[in-house]
Amino acid sequence: MKTVIGLDKLRATRLSLDGIIGLVLTMGFLHEGHLSLIQRAKEECNHVIVSIFVNPTQFGVNEDLSKYPRDLERDLSLIEPLGVDLVWNPTPEIMYPTGYQTWVEVEAITRPLEGSMRPTHFKGVTTVVAKLFNAVQPHKAYFGQKDAQQAAVIRQMVRDLNFPVEINVCPTVREADGLAMSSRNKYLEGDNRKAATILFRALSAAKSAYESGERDAEALRVKMKEVLESESRAQMQYVSCADYDTLEELDVVKGKTLLSMAVLLGKTRLIDNFVLG
Numbered sequence: 001m002k003t004v005i006g007l008d009k010l011r012a013t014r015l016s017l018d019g020i021i022g023l024v025l026t027m028g029f030l031h032e033g034h035l036s037l038i039q040r041a042k043e044e045c046n047h048v049i050v051s052i053f054v055n056p057t058q059f060g061v062n063e064d065l066s067k068y069p070r071d072l073e074r075d076l077s078l079i080e081p082l083g084v085d086l087v088w089n090p091t092p093e094i095m096y097p098t099g100y101q102t103w104v105e106v107e108a109i110t111r112p113l114e115g116s117m118r119p120t121h122f123k124g125v126t127t128v129v130a131k132l133f134n135a136v137q138p139h140k141a142y143f144g145q146k147d148a149q150q151a152a153v154i155r156q157m158v159r160d161l162n163f164p165v166e167i168n169v170c171p172t173v174r175e176a177d178g179l180a181m182s183s184r185n186k187y188l189e190g191d192n193r194k195a196a197t198i199l200f201r202a203l204s205a206a207k208s209a210y211e212s213g214e215r216d217a218e219a220l221r222v223k224m225k226e227v228l229e230s231e232s233r234a235q236m237q238y239v240s241c242a243d244y245d246t247l248e249e250l251d252v253v254k255g256k257t258l259l260s261m262a263v264l265l266g267k268t269r270l271i272d273n274f275v276l277g
C-alpha cells in the first residue's frame with residue numbers, strides 16, 4: 001500500500017492503475033463503517049484509493065476543527081490488511097492554496113435538516129468532494145447511509161455537473177446496542193454513551209409504527225420526538241420524515257422515505273436515520 005501527500009505523486013500513481021478505480025473518501029479516525037466501505041469497494045473495483053483529509057471548509061465557525069480526532073498511524077494500520085492500493089493524505093495547503101476562491105454549491109437540497117443547523121457545511125463538502133473526484137478520477141465512490149443528506153447532495157452534484165462517477169451508498173454500521181458508528185462517538189463517555197442509543201430507539205419506534213400501517217408523516221415525527229424527550233440528556237435539534245430524494249417534508253408517507261434526526265448529548269452532536277419503503 002502506497003501513501004502519498006502531494007498532488008503530483010497522487011496523479012502519477014493513479015495513472016499507473018488501470019481497470020475500475022474505487023474511491024473511499026474519509027476524514028480519518030476510521031471505524032468499522034469506513035472499513036465496510038473499503039471492503040465493498042474492494043469487491044467491486046480493480047483498485048481502491050482511500051483519501052484521508054480533515055476538510056476545514058466543512059466545519060462551521062462554532063465547530064471545533066482543531067478538536068476533530070486524528071490518528072493517521074492507526075488509520076493506516078486499519079487499512080493496510082484490506083488490500084488498499086493507495087492512500088492520499090493531502091495537506092490543507094495542497095487542497096486550499098493561498099488565494100483559493102472556487103466553490104461548488106448545491107442549492108435546495110442542502111437547506112433543510114443538516115443545512116438548517118450547519119448553513120456552510122455542504123458548500124465545504126461539495127467543494128472538497130468535487131476536488132477529490134477531479135484529482136483521483138474514480139469510476140466509483142462509496143459513502144455511508146449514516147450521512148444520508150450528504151449522499152443525496154453528492155448524488156445531485158454528480159448529476160448536475162456530469163461527473164463520470166457512480167455513487168454507491170452503503171448501509172450504516174452499528175454498535176451492538178444500535179448506536180450508529182461515527183468518529184465523533186469517541187467523545188461520548190459514561191451516561192452520555194448510554195443515552196446515545198436514544199436515536200436508534202426513536203427511529204425504531206417510528207419504523208414499528210410504519211410497519212403497523214401508520215402513514216401519517218407527522219405521527220411518525222411525533223413518535224420520534226416522544227422517544228427523544230424520554231431521555232433528559234438528549235437535546236433534539238430536528239426530527240424529519242421526508243422524501244428520500246428531495247428531502248422535502250412529507251404529509252403522507254408513500255414511496256422511499258427518510259426518517260432522520262440530529263441530537264445533542266452534552267457537546268456531542270449525533271445524527272442518524274432509517275430508510276422506509
Ligand code: PAF
Pocket residue numbers: 025026027053055058125128129147150
Ligand atoms: O463524510 C465525510 O467523512 C466527509 O464529509 C467527506 C465526504 C470525506 C468530505 O470531507
